[in-house]
Amino acid sequence: MEAKLYHLATSLEDAHKKLLENPRNVLLGGGLWVKKSTKSAETLIDLTALNLNEIVETEEDIQVGAMVSLRQFEKHPAIRAVYSGFLALATQQIMGVAFRQLATIGGTIAGRFAFSDLLTALVTIDVRLMFYPHKVVSLVDYLEAKGKTTDILTKVIIKKSPGTGYFKKVSNTTLDFAILNVAVLYTNNAYKIAVGARPQGASLAIKASEYLAKIAFPTAEDFANAAEIASEELKFLSTPTGSESYRKTLTCAYVRRGLIEVAKNAG
Ligand SMILES: Cc1cc2nc3c(=O)[nH]c(=O)nc-3n(C[C@H](O)[C@H](O)[C@H](O)COP(=O)(O)OP(=O)(O)OC[C@H]3O[C@@H](n4cnc5c(N)ncnc54)[C@H](O)[C@@H]3O)c2cc1C
Known part of the structure; x- marks a missing residue:
C-alpha cells in the first residue's frame, strides 16, 4: 500500500477523529496485511502509543488489547492454559515467529480473514469485542456483519470456562x-x-x-x-x-x- 501521510495517534479520540477525516485514512495494527494491499491511502494511523498491548486475566475472562501481537498472545500463560491451550496452538500455525511478533490480534479480527486460523478457534468460544467510541459486539456477530466500520477495536474479551x-x-x-x-x-x-x-x-x-x-x-x-x-x-x-x-x-x-x-x- 502507498500512503501519503503517517499519524501517530496520541489518544483513541485522536485516532478516531483522524479516521473520520477522510474515507481513505487507514488504521494500522501490525501493518502486515495493510502493506500487502494494492490500494493507496491518505494517512496511516498508528495505534502503538495507546497502551492497547496488554493482556489482563480476571476471574471470568481474559482481556486482550487490540495491539497485542500474535506472539505475545500465544506465549501468555492464561492463553496457554484456557481450553487446553488450543488458542495458542492455532496461533502458532501462522507463519514464523518474527511474523507473529508484528501481526496483531486487532488486525487479525478487523481483517475478518476467511483463511484465518485463529478466528476459526475463537468462534467456538464466547468472545466479545470492545470498540471505540461505544460498542460491544460478539465475535460471531461481528464476523457476520458486512461493510466497513469506522469504530476502533480496543479489546478482545475471551470468556474463561472449564473445557x-x-x-x-x-x-x-x-x-x-x-x-x-x-x-x-x-x-x-x-x-x-x-x-x-x-x-x-x-x-x-x-x-x-x-x-x-x-x-x-x-x-x-x-x-x-x-x-x-x-x-x-x-x-x-x-x-x-x-x-x-x-x-x-x-x-x-x-x-x-x-x-x-x-x-x-x-x-
Ligand atoms: C504474508 C501473510 C501471510 C499470512 N498468513 C496467514 C496464515 O497462514 N494464517 C492466518 O491465520 N493468518 C495469516 N495472515 C494474517 C495475519 O495473521 C494477520 O491477521 C494480518 O497480518 C493482520 O494483522 P496485522 O496486525 O498485520 O493488521 P494490519 O495489516 O495492520 O490491519 C489489518 C486490517 O485491520 C484494520 N485494523 C487494524 N487494527 C485495527 C483496530 N484496532 N481497529 C479496527 N481496525 C483495525 C486495518 O485498518 C486493516 O484493514 C497472513 C498475513 C500476511 C501478510
Missing part, C-alpha cells in the same frame, strides 16, 4: 494459507464445532452440535455421524488448492477426530 479444545489446520506447507481449518471445543457439557477456510470464513456447525446435545454419552459412531452432519450443513467451494469434495472429506475426518479427542481429554 478442552482441538484445532487442525490443513495446508500444503507450514507457511501456506489453510485449505481448511477445524476447531472443536467441549465446554459446559456441550460440543462446539467451527470450520474455516472453506474457503469462506469460520462458521459454526450448529446442527452437528444440536445432534450431540441430545445424546448423554456419545459413542465413536455418534461422533462420526456428527462430523457427517457438519460436512452437510456447511457450504464448501472449490479453489486451486482444494476442491469442494476434498474440503468436505477433510471436514468429516477432522471434525470426527476433534470430537473424539476433546471427549477423551474431558474425561
Whole structure:
C-alpha cells in the first residue's frame, strides 16, 4: 500500500477523529496485511502509543488489547492454559515467529480473514469485542456483519470456562494459507464445532452440535455421524488448492477426530 501521510495517534479520540477525516485514512495494527494491499491511502494511523498491548486475566475472562501481537498472545500463560491451550496452538500455525511478533490480534479480527486460523478457534468460544467510541459486539456477530466500520477495536474479551479444545489446520506447507481449518471445543457439557477456510470464513456447525446435545454419552459412531452432519450443513467451494469434495472429506475426518479427542481429554 502507498500512503501519503503517517499519524501517530496520541489518544483513541485522536485516532478516531483522524479516521473520520477522510474515507481513505487507514488504521494500522501490525501493518502486515495493510502493506500487502494494492490500494493507496491518505494517512496511516498508528495505534502503538495507546497502551492497547496488554493482556489482563480476571476471574471470568481474559482481556486482550487490540495491539497485542500474535506472539505475545500465544506465549501468555492464561492463553496457554484456557481450553487446553488450543488458542495458542492455532496461533502458532501462522507463519514464523518474527511474523507473529508484528501481526496483531486487532488486525487479525478487523481483517475478518476467511483463511484465518485463529478466528476459526475463537468462534467456538464466547468472545466479545470492545470498540471505540461505544460498542460491544460478539465475535460471531461481528464476523457476520458486512461493510466497513469506522469504530476502533480496543479489546478482545475471551470468556474463561472449564473445557478442552482441538484445532487442525490443513495446508500444503507450514507457511501456506489453510485449505481448511477445524476447531472443536467441549465446554459446559456441550460440543462446539467451527470450520474455516472453506474457503469462506469460520462458521459454526450448529446442527452437528444440536445432534450431540441430545445424546448423554456419545459413542465413536455418534461422533462420526456428527462430523457427517457438519460436512452437510456447511457450504464448501472449490479453489486451486482444494476442491469442494476434498474440503468436505477433510471436514468429516477432522471434525470426527476433534470430537473424539476433546471427549477423551474431558474425561
Ligand atoms: C504474508 C501473510 C501471510 C499470512 N498468513 C496467514 C496464515 O497462514 N494464517 C492466518 O491465520 N493468518 C495469516 N495472515 C494474517 C495475519 O495473521 C494477520 O491477521 C494480518 O497480518 C493482520 O494483522 P496485522 O496486525 O498485520 O493488521 P494490519 O495489516 O495492520 O490491519 C489489518 C486490517 O485491520 C484494520 N485494523 C487494524 N487494527 C485495527 C483496530 N484496532 N481497529 C479496527 N481496525 C483495525 C486495518 O485498518 C486493516 O484493514 C497472513 C498475513 C500476511 C501478510
